[in-house]
Amino acid sequence: MLATRTITDTNTVAITRTFDGIEEAAHRVIAQAGGMESVIRGAKIAILKPNLVAGRDASTGSTTSFELMKAVAEEVRACGAEPVLCETPGTEFDREATYTILGIEKFCQENNIRILRVDPEGGEADWMELRPEGARKLRTFHIPQIMKEARLINLPVLKTHVVSGITLSMKNVMGILPRPDRRNMHTFGIGQSIVDMNLGIKPDLNIVDGSVGQDGEGPLYGDKADLQVLVAGRDSLSVDLACCELVGVNPRDIPHLRLALQQMGRPWWQLAGEDVGLIKRFRLPEQKALYRFIFWLMYPLDYPYSWIAERGKHFCTSLYSTGLVGTRPKINEEKCTHCGVCVDACPLPNVIDLTTLKVNPKTCQRCLLCYEACPENAISVKGYSGARQ
Ligand code: SF4
Numbered sequence: 512m513l514a515t516r517t518i519t520d521t522n523t524v525a526i527t528r529t530f531d532g533i534e535e536a537a538h539r540v541i542a543q544a545g546g547m548e549s550v551i552r553g554a555k556i557a558i559l560k561p562n563l564v565a566g567r568d569a570s571t572g573s574t575t576s577f578e579l580m581k582a583v584a585e586e587v588r589a590c591g592a593e594p595v596l597c598e599t600p601g602t603e604f605d606r607e608a609t610y611t612i613l614g615i616e617k618f619c620q621e622n623n624i625r626i627l628r629v630d631p632e633g634g635e636a637d638w639m640e641l642r643p644e645g646a647r648k649l650r651t652f653h654i655p656q657i658m659k660e661a662r663l664i665n666l667p668v669l670k671t672h673v674v675s676g677i678t679l680s681m682k683n684v685m686g687i688l689p690r691p692d693r694r695n696m697h698t699f700g701i702g703q704s705i706v707d708m709n710l711g712i713k714p715d716l717n718i719v720d721g722s723v724g725q726d727g728e729g730p731l732y733g734d735k736a737d738l739q740v741l742v743a744g745r746d747s748l749s750v751d752l753a754c755c756e757l758v759g760v761n762p763r764d765i766p767h768l769r770l771a772l773q774q775m776g777r778p779w780w781q782l783a784g785e786d787v788g789l790i791k792r793f794r795l796p797e798q799k800a801l802y803r804f805i806f807w808l809m810y811p812l813d814y815p816y817s818w819i820a821e822r823g824k825h826f827c828t829s830l831y832s833t834g835l836v837g838t839r840p841k842i843n844e845e846k847c848t849h850c851g852v853c854v855d856a857c858p859l860p861n862v863i864d865l866t867t868l869k870v871n872p873k874t875c876q877r878c879l880l881c882y883e884a885c886p887e888n889a890i891s892v893k894g895y896s897g898a899r900q
Pocket residue numbers: 842843846847848849850851852853854884885886887888889890
């Protein structure tokens with residue numbers, strides 16, 4: 512997976528629809544992209560890097576579908592390698608709580624996938640340093656030690672992103688970096704940092720999950736796109752450009768893709784599978800300048816904060832846990848009948864207090880399952896998002 516690997520095969524991008532099921536489509540697109548043997552090439556481990564940014568399941572278009580991960584794990588095992596899941600959610604979310612909401616432990620157990628829990632805060636025990644040649648802003652960063660020998664299978668979701676415009680193969684690998692490096696990426700400028708990161712990390716295979724996908728105010732609370740497509744290939748930029756064509760996005764409107772085209776050149780690829788043309792014209796998020804500035808500001812402020820806060824605490828996490836910012840549920844006392852349905856729907860303990868009708872902002876992971884379950888429409892969603900108010 513490291514940048515030193517030479518890709519000698521033809522640059523193929525395979526596209527297939529998921530009408531006959533995501534698992535079937537996943538096996539098909541892997542074969543169209545050259546087959547899993549050509550990805551594994553005798554390696555003993557394959558890292559599966561899905562997009563599990565938060566506790567919003569794949570039906571919302573926020574996270575990678577279990578069916579895709581299952582099919583990939585089967586293909587990896589058939590090649591004699593061990594599938595290992597490695598993923599840390601967005602900075603403001605807790606990994607264990609996110610895994611609980613999504614049911615990751617159970618899914619991985621049932622499908623014989625090992626979960627690798629690297630220390631998200633960094634440190635020499637789990638991480639190795641990369642200094643990609645030609646990097647302009649993110650000159651040094653860390654990846655898990657295990658990636659020295661493992662293959663990397665990147666499994667992003669085809670969706671928009673309120674900060675980067677769109678998140679596909681090139682951005683998704685960010686979730687494999689420790690939080691201090693992710694903080695640097697936001698502070699230095701996310702567009703150039705994504706390009707720099709991709710000078711050091713070259714996935715052995717990308718499969719973009721567009722089985723649902725999301726447009727508008729993604730990556731969590733945008734509109735379900737129902738694209739029913741998978742896109743696979745080795746070269747991240749080629750795969751991302753092919754995805755842009757499917758959703759009518761000009762890559763030059765996406766800062767990291769524009770910079771990648773300027774600095775890496777426009778790649779050529781051979782299309783395999785179906786030539787499906789435009790599936791749905793995506794609406795890109797409205798990136799209000801003030802929102803972008805405030806979001807950016809959290810990261811530089813985290814440097815002084817981390818000197819005084821205990822390890823693992825971040826300015827961003829602390830700010831969100833005040834309950835003053837971020838997309839979050841709020842119970843309307845007048846409408847609530849105290850039925851308790853929301854408490855049963857919440858996958859985490861002790862978040863909703865039925866006596867006070869308060870949602871604990873320190874433990875709530877903002878999955879909105881309570882909001883969807885309430886029979887009285889007594890829960891509203893506060894904060895910036897595309898969700899129903
Ligand atoms: S589900 Fe709705 S009505 Fe029932 S307790 Fe929760 S907020 Fe109140």
